[in-house]
Amino acid sequence: xxxxxxxxxxxxxxKIAAKYIAAxxxxxxxxxxxxxxxxxxxxxxxxxxxxIHQSHHWQVQGTSFYADHLLYQRLYEGILPEIDSVAxxxxxVAGPVMTNFxxxxxxxxxxxxxxxxxxxxxxxxxxxxxxxxxxxxxTNLCIATLxxxxxxxxxxxxxxxxxxxxxxxxxFLLQQRVE
Ligand SMILES: [Fe+2]
Numbered sequence: 001x002x003x004x005x006x007x008x009x010x011x012x013x014x015k016i017a018a019k020y021i022a023a024x025x026x027x028x029x030x031x032x033x034x035x036x037x038x039x040x041x042x043x044x045x046x047x048x049x050x051x052i053h054q055s056h057h058w059q060v061q062g063t064s065f066y067a068d069h070l071l072y073q074r075l076y077e078g079i080l081p082e083i084d085s086v087a088x089x090x091x092x093v094a095g096p097v098m099t100n101f102x103x104x105x106x107x108x109x110x111x112x113x114x115x116x117x118x119x120x121x122x123x124x125x126x127x128x129x130x131x132x133x134x135x136x137x138x139t140n141l142c143i144a145t146l147x148x149x150x151x152x153x154x155x156x157x158x159x160x161x162x163x164x165x166x167x168x169x170x171x172f173l174l175q176q177r178v179e
Pocket of ligand 1: 057073
């Protein structure tokens with residue numbers, strides 16, 4: 001396995017996840033003054049992650065082009081049904097207000113900005129891995145926060161657990177992608 005020690009330290013991602021939540025909190029409070037803001041933030045992050053993998057699907061080049069092209073397709077296609085399932089859970093508990101597309105666009109942008117490095121020489125798979133690890137930390141933070149506030153129903157817990165499981169798989173796939 002490639003030695004992306006700094007990139008793979010989970011504690012780093014909990015800090016960035018907390019930074020993302022703090023950055024988007026004013027937007028979510030403005031839109032919807034309830035406790036499910038973190039779930040709206042998770043939806044925006046998931047859509048940002050989809051966008052990162054789909055862009056990488058188009059951006060790959062070089063000797064492993066075809067394998068990478070298919071890998072990123074597998075990643076973003078795996079996310080599409082999750083977006084719908086998280087969004088519908090969100091609407092079920094908090095109404096449709098946080099699915100507003102201008103709000104979601106801002107959340108996606110904030111997530112993508114924090115998820116990938118601005119260094120153009122960073123390999124695509126490393127940025128993809130960073131984004132997956134950040135999303136995973138955010139999912140775990142979302143589960144813990146909702147649980148602490150007694151807002152985590154069994155169904156919601158199961159949905160978010162399934163999402164976390166999928167992104168553990170994505171993380172594994174990207175970790176095997178050695179330069
Ligand atoms: Fe394609």
